[in-house]
Amino acid sequence: MRPAGPAPSDDDGPAAAAPLLARAHELDEAEPLRHLPGRYLLPEGLLYLDGNSLGALPAGVPDAVADAVRRQWGEGLVASWNTEGWWDAPQRVGDAVGRLVGAAPGQVVVGDSTSVQLFQCYVAAARMRPGRRVVVADPDAFPTDLHLLSSAARLADLEVVPARPHEVPAVLAARGGEVALLALAEVDYRTGERCDVAALTAAAHEVGALALWDLAHSVGATDVDLDAAGADLAVGCTYKHLSGGPGAPAWVYVAARHQRDVDPPLTGWHGHADPFAMDGRYVPADDVRRMRVGTPPVLSLLALEAALGTLDDVTAAQLRARSTSLVGLLVEALTALVPELPLAGPADPARLGGHVAVRSPDAWGVVRALAARGVVGDFRAPDLVRLGVAATTTTHADVVGAALALRAVLDADEHRGAEHAVRSTVT
Numbered sequence: 001m002r003p004a005g006p007a008p009s010d011d012d013g014p015a016a017a018a019p020l021l022a023r024a025h026e027l028d029e030a031e032p033l034r035h036l037p038g039r040y041l042l043p044e045g046l047l048y049l050d051g052n053s054l055g056a057l058p059a060g061v062p063d064a065v066a067d068a069v070r071r072q073w074g075e076g077l078v079a080s081w082n083t084e085g086w087w088d089a090p091q092r093v094g095d096a097v098g099r100l101v102g103a104a105p106g107q108v109v110v111g112d113s114t115s116v117q118l119f120q121c122y123v124a125a126a127r128m129r130p131g132r133r134v135v136v137a138d139p140d141a142f143p144t145d146l147h148l149l150s151s152a153a154r155l156a157d158l159e160v161v162p163a164r165p166h167e168v169p170a171v172l173a174a175r176g177g178e179v180a181l182l183a184l185a186e187v188d189y190r191t192g193e194r195c196d197v198a199a200l201t202a203a204a205h206e207v208g209a210l211a212l213w214d215l216a217h218s219v220g221a222t223d224v225d226l227d228a229a230g231a232d233l234a235v236g237c238t239y240k241h242l243s244g245g246p247g248a249p250a251w252v253y254v255a256a257r258h259q260r261d262v263d264p265p266l267t268g269w270h271g272h273a274d275p276f277a278m279d280g281r282y283v284p285a286d287d288v289r290r291m292r293v294g295t296p297p298v299l300s301l302l303a304l305e306a307a308l309g310t311l312d313d314v315t316a317a318q319l320r321a322r323s324t325s326l327v328g329l330l331v332e333a334l335t336a337l338v339p340e341l342p343l344a345g346p347a348d349p350a351r352l353g354g355h356v357a358v359r360s361p362d363a364w365g366v367v368r369a370l371a372a373r374g375v376v377g378d379f380r381a382p383d384l385v386r387l388g389v390a391a392t393t394t395t396h397a398d399v400v401g402a403a404l405a406l407r408a409v410l411d412a413d414e415h416r417g418a419e420h421a422v423r424s425t426v427t
């Protein structure tokens with residue numbers, strides 16, 4: 001963590017800003033994906049640094065959704081399950097997501113929320129490792145992960161052993177043969193810190209455990225490679241860096257080698273080997289389709305498919321390169337312009353996902369004051385100002401602009417206003 005330092009004097013701000021702004025413009029001009037922001041719709045003049053919560057609207061999505069509603073639903077009616085490929089959309093869209101997380105086709109389905117997929121995976125993993133009762137998990141994980149793990153543990157009689165990512169090797173060494181599952185996120189939703197998926201997966205495998213990854217903050221921001229890492233199970237949202245839209249369905253990955261053994265607890269008819277046999281006996285599909293549950297949110301799935309179409313000609317490595325460049329400049333700009341707010345995570349962009357967080361006892365007021373200046377970040381309790389970069393829409397000029405706005409907020413004491421006293425649920 002970077003130590004807190006003195007605030008720049010009146011002259012330091014602009015002096016430090018000029019070279020940063022010049023470099024931002026150079027980087028934006030040299031950026032191979034500089035055309036990408038033009039494929040998204042954002043309000044004019046807004047500096048949107050919250051795509052790690054809800055990604056911007058891709059320009060093609062409104063027409064795709066209108067077509068899904070008016071033509072596919074309105075005219076095609078029930079026949080659209082076949083003629084428009086609604087029935088197979090979870091696998092088709094799953095493969096499109098899989099391309100961005102290093103999953104060869106046939107290992108990802110999209111349909112339920114991340115919370116549901118997590119629950120499916122916790123219980124399924126415990127069933128795949130009978131006789132082992134321990135799940136090693138990060139106590140600082142996103143709350144839904146912890147809540148669902150706690151319920152799965154009650155249901156399947158599991159013991160949850162807390163370990164932050166850096167503590168995992170020691171905990172695995174201590175609990176070895178008792179461990180059924182290691183459950184972690186690649187990117188810490190608070191600090192942005194990234195851990196080594198391949199190394200930690202290998203450590204889990206060494207003791208015979210499975211590894212489940214929550215990639216909510218990774219997909220579209222990191223170059224995580226599930227197949228290469230040998231991961232067993234993974235889940236992730238699609239409404240953040242993939243811009244699938246509010247409530248867009250999440251995805252689940254099951255490595256091909258586990259698909260005949262994985263035994264999820266929610267055995268809905270869409271996961272049946274022959275759903276239209278209308279057989280009262282459950283026979284799971286013999287591939288990743290068995291992770292499907294019930295009827296998926298088709299309109300949202302089609303919106304997501306259109307959003308992913310925006311990235312058809314872009315690779316995960318290209319997105320990662322742009323994200324890293326943006327995050328690197330954001331860290332540099334924050335370090336230079338607001339040194340009194342320490343970084344919550346590492347300064348090295350290679351060790352970060354798609355967002356950067358700084359600590360402030362007035363974090364909520366800072367976030368509200370930034371919003372009043374047209375800079376959208378978010379607050380995470382108790383003391384974090386989180387600024388996300390989207391490889392799709394954020395520019396280098398945006399990140400320097402956000403750091404400058406933060407400097408101006410602190411200089412003018414705008415974060416201490418009485419109107420910031422009440423905390424809302426979002427941002």
Ligand SMILES: Cc1ncc(COP(=O)(O)O)c(C=O)c1O
Nearest residue numbers: 113114115142144185189214216
């Ligand atoms: C790491 C992580 N997991 C899960 C979720 C959310 O899951 P759900 O989409 O089910 O609300 C989020 C964000 O909301 C998240 O950051």
Ligand SMILES: Nc1c(O)cccc1C(=O)C[C@H](N)C(=O)O
Nearest residue numbers: 052053054142189190216380426
């Ligand atoms: N999923 C969200 C929601 O349903 C409402 C408001 C925000 C969110 C988010 O995505 C929060 C986000 N996962 C986070 O890292 O804090």
